[in-house]
Amino acid sequence: xxxxxxxxxxxxxxxxxxxxxxxxxxxxxxxxxxxxxxxxxxxxxxxxxxxxxxxxxxxxxxxxxxxxxxxxxxxxxxxxxxxxxxxxxxxxxxxxxxxxxxxxxxxxxxxxxxxxxxxxxxxxxxxxxxxxxxxxxxxxxxxxxxxxxxxxxxxxxxxxxxxxxxxxxxxxxxxxxxxxxxxxxxxxxxxxxxxxxxxxxxxxxxxxxxxxxxxxxxxxxxxxxxxxxxxxxxxxxxx
Amino acid sequence: xxxxxxxxxxxxxxxxxxxxxxxxxxxxxxxxxxxxxxxxxxxxxxxxxxxxxxxxxxxxxxxxxxxxxxxxxxxxxxxxxxxxxxxxxxxxxxxxxxxxxxxxxxxxxxxxxxxxxxxxxxxxxxxxxxxxxxxxxxxxxxxxxxxxxxxxxxxxxxxxxxxxxxxxxxxxxxxxxxxxxxxxxxxxxxxxxxxxxxxxxxxxxxxxxxxxxxxxxxxxxxxxxxxxxxxxxxxxxxxxxxxxxxxxxxxxxxxxxxxxxxxxxxxxxxxxxxxxxxxxxxxxxxxxxxxxxxxxxxxx
Numbered sequence: 197x198x199x200x201x202x203x204x205x206x207x208x209x210x211x212x213x214x215x216x217x218x219x220x221x222x223x224x225x226x227x228x229x230x231x232x233x234x235x236x237x238x239x240x241x242x243x244x245x246x247x248x249x250x251x252x253x254x255x256x257x258x259x260x261x262x263x264x265x266x267x268x269x270x271x272x273x274x275x276x277x278x279x280x281x282x283x284x285x286x287x288x289x290x291x292x293x294x295x296x297x298x299x300x301x302x303x304x305x306x307x308x309x310x311x312x313x314x315x316x317x318x319x320x321x322x323x324x325x326x327x328x329x330x331x332x333x334x335x336x337x338x339x340x341x342x343x344x345x346x347x348x349x350x351x352x353x354x355x356x357x358x359x360x361x362x363x364x365x366x367x368x369x370x371x372x373x374x375x376x377x378x379x380x381x382x383x384x385x386x387x388x389x390x391x392x393x394x395x396x397x398x399x400x401x402x403x404x405x406x407x408x409x410x411x412x413x414x415x416x417x418x419x420x421x422x423x424x425x426x427x428x429x430x431x432x433x434x435x
Numbered sequence: 436x437x438x439x440x441x442x443x444x445x446x447x448x449x450x451x452x453x454x455x456x457x458x459x460x461x462x463x464x465x466x467x468x469x470x471x472x473x474x475x476x477x478x479x480x481x482x483x484x485x486x487x488x489x490x491x492x493x494x495x496x497x498x499x500x501x502x503x504x505x506x507x508x509x510x511x512x513x514x515x516x517x518x519x520x521x522x523x524x525x526x527x528x529x530x531x532x533x534x535x536x537x538x539x540x541x542x543x544x545x546x547x548x549x550x551x552x553x554x555x556x557x558x559x560x561x562x563x564x565x566x567x568x569x570x571x572x573x574x575x576x577x578x579x580x581x582x583x584x585x586x587x588x589x590x591x592x593x594x595x596x597x598x599x600x601x602x603x604x605x606x607x608x609x610x611x612x613x614x615x616x617x618x619x620x621x622x623x624x625x626x627x628x629x630x631x632x633x634x635x636x637x638x639x640x641x642x643x644x645x646x647x648x649x650x651x652x653x654x655x656x657x658x659x660x661x662x663x664x665x666x667x668x669x670x671x672x673x674x675x676x677x678x679x680x681x682x683x684x685x686x687x688x689x690x691x692x693x694x695x696x697x698x699x700x701x702x703x704x705x706x707x708x709x710x711x712x713x714x715x716x717x718x719x720x721x722x723x724x725x726x727x728x729x730x731x732x733x734x735x
Contacts, residue, residue, distance in 0.1 A: 198506070208533060274520065274521075277520045281516055283513060283582075430504075431489070433489060
């Protein structure tokens with residue numbers, strides 16, 4: 197197995213794999229810091245407290261997570277054809293890429309966790325802001341953030357790879373069916389929640405089911421995405 | 436030893452049979468030409484032989500095994516594809532570094548020399564390279580990999596005449612020093628004709644001809660001269676092609692013993708048909724028979 201070559205394929209361009217996501221993250225963090233400084237100096241302590249509460253839903257961290265979502269797409273869309281072109285087998289590509297997904301998820305999860313520890317320890321960098329300590333990456337203990345962020349990145353990578361592989365296999369019609377199905381589920385869910393009170397209550401109770409069940413659901417989605425990807429990639433042809 | 440053999444190899448796509456019942460046999464340590472017009476099935480055949488796409492039916496043996504998902508076969512195979520896609524963020528140097536790790540016989544010093552020689556801007560983004568520079572990446576990998584089985588699919592698209600000649604010289608020199616099996620697909624036949632030891636001509640997914648180039652020299656001759664003398668010469672023989680220009684005519688025929696003497700006595704010129712002329716002749720004849728609404732072709 198030439199796994200090392202597949203890993204190298206994904207990481208040979210250091211700036212792309214690590215440089216840009218981190219730079220964008222720092223840039224985004226800088227903006228949040230500036231906002232925190234302005235709010236603190238203009239609004240005083242009450243404003244700071246409100247900001248600290250409100251910012252747990254602040255999605256600035258997606259400046260880091262966003263580019264990583266695309267990672268699954270490019271792995272299959274751009275790296276798979278080159279891997280086949282260089283005589284690597286699908287099995288080698290899938291194994292190496294899965295390792296890269298996991299390594300990538302771990303690398304960024306550790307960075308987010310360290311960021312969170314610093315953020316919480318310094319009272320939001322002395323400005324009461326929240327960047328790492330938000331609901332998307334977990335507002336509980338540090339190890340929860342580590343696990344949650346790791347799972348989140350790994351799962352979106354696997355799903356991205358699965359979608360791209362299915363698109364390769366079935367073409368544009370797959371994308372239409374996929375997005376339509378997703379839209380029907382989302383719109384249907386929202387409508388049902390608006391119309392039916394029991395349904396809304398059920399949704400609220402599911403949403404509040406706690407951290408452990410949520411992680412199990414996330415991992416479950418990842419397992420399904422990963423299984424679909426690994427099944428399809430073994431029969432994927434060059435295009 | 437046989438490097439590649441296929442029996443009844445067929446690849447069908449929803450709208451078209453890209454390859455139809457292809458049975459060929461390529462010996463190892465030779466340079467094979469895979470000739471055919473655009474869309475003849477050359478790339479599909481090479482994609483099948485390197486496990487990039489899956490056959491609809493038929494058998495194939497590559498270096499003693501089936502190539503599909505076979506690490507042992509694929510690590511000894513390099514396939515330089517004309518339409519190879521590269522990641523958007525890659526520079527030529529990135530691809531070369533990965534190729535160096537993927538091919539066991541890779542010669543880095545040779546690769547460096549080739550990069551210089553073909554003036555490949557290794558640090559520039561690949562998507563900013565010209566067609567010729569893209570081809571140069573393939574040439575560097577294909578040669579420096581020194582893979583026992585090397586496929587070149589139209590390797591010199593966009594290269595200028597100097598670089599093209601350089602490629603043929605490099606290929607021949609390195610092949611002589613490190614014998615290996617090379618399959619070269621092209622539709623610029625005259626330029627490579629004297630490199631090739633064996634040719635397979637594909638047309639519309641079928642094998643039109645498979646032969647050693649030495650044998651092909653005797654496959655057809657052209658006779659030319661005064662039209663009346665040419666016609667007299669051709670009397671009672673099967674004519675592959677005949678063209679007339681005023682009072683002069685040329686015709687292509689299968690040679691027979693004594694032709695040379697007879698032609699000289701009739702004041703006619705005899706010339707060997709070039710590989711390219713033979714190729715053009717065979718594919719046009721095939722297209723003509725395809726246009727003929729015979730039941731066998733109409734069904735296809």
